[in-house]
Structure formats: C-alpha cells, structure tokens
Amino acid sequence: MSHFPNHSEENYLKVIFKLQQKKLRKLNNIAIANALDLNPATVLEMVRKLVKKNLLELKEDKSIQLTEKGKKKALLTIRRHRLWEVFLVNKLQYKWNEVHDLAEQLEHIEAKDLTDRLETFLGHPVYDPHGDPIPDKNGKIKAHETIALSSAIKGKHYIVKSFADTSDVFLDYLSQQEIKPGLKIKIVQLHEFDQSLEILSGKKQFQLSQKVALNIFIQPL
Amino acid sequence: MSHFPNHSEENYLKVIFKLQQKKLRKLNNIAIANALDLNPATVLEMVRKLVKKNLLELKEDKSIQLTEKGKKKALLTIRRHRLWEVFLVNKLQYKWNEVHDLAEQLEHIEAKDLTDRLETFLGHPVYDPHGDPIPDKNGKIKAHETIALSSAIKGKHYIVKSFADTSDVFLDYLSQQEIKPGLKIKIVQLHEFDQSLEILSGKKQFQLSQKVALNIFIQPL
DNA sequence: CTTTTTTATTTGGTATGCCAAATATTTAGA
C-alpha cells in the first residue's frame, strides 16, 4: 500500500487547474500527459479514478474538467505550494528561482492546521515569491489583472508582476537577467520582425525575445 | 515507479537505529516488524534490500545491524525529524506533544541545504521539544547522560530531560499531567509494592506508575 | 536429546502508479 495517495492525485488536479486556466478549447489526456510527463494511458486511468471520486467530470464534448470539489482541492494544494515558497524565500533565504521543486514536495504534506499556522507565521502573505496570488483557506484566489509583456505598448511604463512558465530553465534565465516581480520597466522599442522588445530598467537596457515576453506578466504603472 | 524510495527506507533505518540503542541482545525481523507494524515477511524483503545497499549487515549470530553508512543515514533522518519538531513548536506554536506525526512526514523531504538552512533559521537548537539531542550535520549526536525516573532516589531533586516512548498516547498523558522537559521534581516517596513513585513539582504532588517512570529520563539537579 | 515454540523463509497475492505497443475511434483535411 503506497503511503501517499494524495501526492499523485494532487499533482493531477493542480496541473489540470493550470491547463484549464489557459482556456484551451478542449482539455484532453495528451495535454495532461505532456504537462506531467506521463504516458496518455496512465493519465486515462487516473482521470477515470478522479471522475469516480467526483474530482473531475467529462463534458459533452469529452473534454476534462474539474468539478467544484476538484477545483477546491487544486486551489488548496496551490495555496500550500505558494505558502511554502514564501517560507523558503523569506525565512530560509533561498532565492526565488530555487524554491519551486522543494515546494512541490512540501505542498503534499497534510496535517490539520499546518497551512493556516504557516500562513499566520508568514504574516498572511498575499503573493508568493514569483508574484502569484495565494488562495485563501477556502480556496478563493484573487484574480490578478495583468497582461503579457508581449502586448505592451512602446514608450509606456510597467511593473513586472508574475510569470506564465514556472520551469527551472525559465526562472534561471530570469534570474540571470535580473528580472523579478516588482521590477519597473519601460518599453523602449518593439521589433516587428521577430516580435522582440527592448526594455529599460533603471539604467540597464536589454532585449527580450517574443517567447520570453509571452511568459512575463506586467501591469501598467 | 513510486516516487519516494527514501521514505520507507529511512523509516526502517531509523527504527533499527532506535532498537539498536536499546541494546536488545539480538535484533531480529520480528522486533522490526512490531516496531513498524509490518509483517515479518515484508521486513525480511526490505532487510535484504538494505543489506544489498550496504546500509545493513547481518552479524555472525544473524542479528541485524546498521553499517556505518546506514547509521549515518538514520542519524541524518533523526536530525531532520528533530529540527522540524523544533520548527513546529517554536515557530508554528504547536504543542510539544502534537508534532511527532507531522515531523514523520517532513523528515523525508530531501533538498540540498534544506536541513542546514532550517537549523540556522532555528538558531542551532541542541535539543528537540521532547528533550532529545539533535545530531549535527555529520550525524554526530551528543550522548545524553540521563537515568530512568524509575531508578531515582527518595528525597533527591531531579530535572526531567526526555522520554523513552514517543507514542501519542504517552505524550498526551505527559501533557495532561503537565510533565515536560525542564520540569524540576523531587522524589517524595517510593512505593515498593508496585514500584510507583510520589513526586513533588512546585506545589503539585502526584503519583506515577512504574511503567511511566521507566519511560521518563531525568538528571540529578 | 527430543519436543515444542519461536523465528526465518518461501510462495503466491494485492494495490498503486506507472509504461509500451496494439487497436479502436474520432476529428479534420482534402
């Protein structure tokens, strides 16, 4: 008997929540399999199990959806993940681009009260170190009014809020470029040819590819 | 592929370490099976695997022993367990008798640096909330010079240091009686008939059975 | 030393979560 039924299940729910957010027309097994790096046959089995547990449902067009119960569970896992990330950065002095994998482990630890105590200890943070909002204890999350940097307007000023891609490679890249939540930027130039942008932050000017710009969320200043 | 090879293995090593400490003549499968609440056949399989991994060895008389490598691994797991317990009590305000099960989960989380950062954050604690010494980052543990309360002498003063039994039932009992590490006591009376003791702490006097006294470690004051 | 009891070991099974390959089935392109 594997001791951790939570673990796998919670990872599926979380990834399905994140894929749903992206409003793909139809969420299928293959998308989930890619996101979790699993075989579609494996995903099919688990989806069936989660449907039986009333955490997922299949719509008329056979796309996969979270039920209310499933959505709540996903959000509570995301809550744990983000609170642990705050802990790791604010208390243990990890860098914001180092904490994701560790939080992937910590998020599955279950104990009465743990998450709420952690939240209190951390001083009820609203955002995690990557700029993402932390769901409250009921699983309510603040919708976050940001736009992609790729749709920014030349000459305007913005503040970096968060990021679409949470992979190590991307976060390491951002860290190298010293791009992080809270950074104030000005759009200097838009290059139509490759959709790259030139950006000014303080005295430092740099160029970002379209691919990068699509994964950075900003707000007008 | 189960994601957590650590988990089970570390639990075996830890329990074997603790059983070894008790210097039973010969550590066998059944003792381990009882301690972990598993079937002896299961234990046998795992012991073989751990022998193959050079974490355990079988002595001439077939008793089970940790190798140096296994002992170190056990001690590092105990280190993580006890540091997390300190965190839960000192930072998250759990009571000292509530944290063991949670620490059982947290102790298996592996990440470069996590334990040492946690230790630094907690201010390099030497004892956990139950009075047990915390091994250092090399797995060195301070031998802790205590005696069992059951061998205390009438009229003398002692300080409660730690406990042999770490079960919830026992810790809950201690908590109800307000017995915890650091408590100063005087032995008022020893009852020869049932080996129970009468004890004075401040103005409060109470009686403890032999079974309880065997599980409380003290030092002379 | 023989019998009984305890301990160790073997054997055949279970559940979870995973995979690859074969075979539907669906969807979309021509």
Add this chain to the structure above:
DNA sequence: TCTAAATATTTGGCATACCAAATAAAAAAG
C-alpha cells in the same frame, strides 16, 4: 465523403511495498 492524422482505449507488463499462509530452521524447554 473519404482518408489520414490525432486521440483514446485496451492489453499485458513492471516496480515498490505491502500481506497471509505454508514450510523450514533454529532456539529453548523439558
């Protein structure tokens, strides 16, 4: 509409970590 490509499903397997029951071996008791 027909067909090719994409997707879903089935099937048979694997690894880990468990168990129960049968048998073998060792230890203790008499």
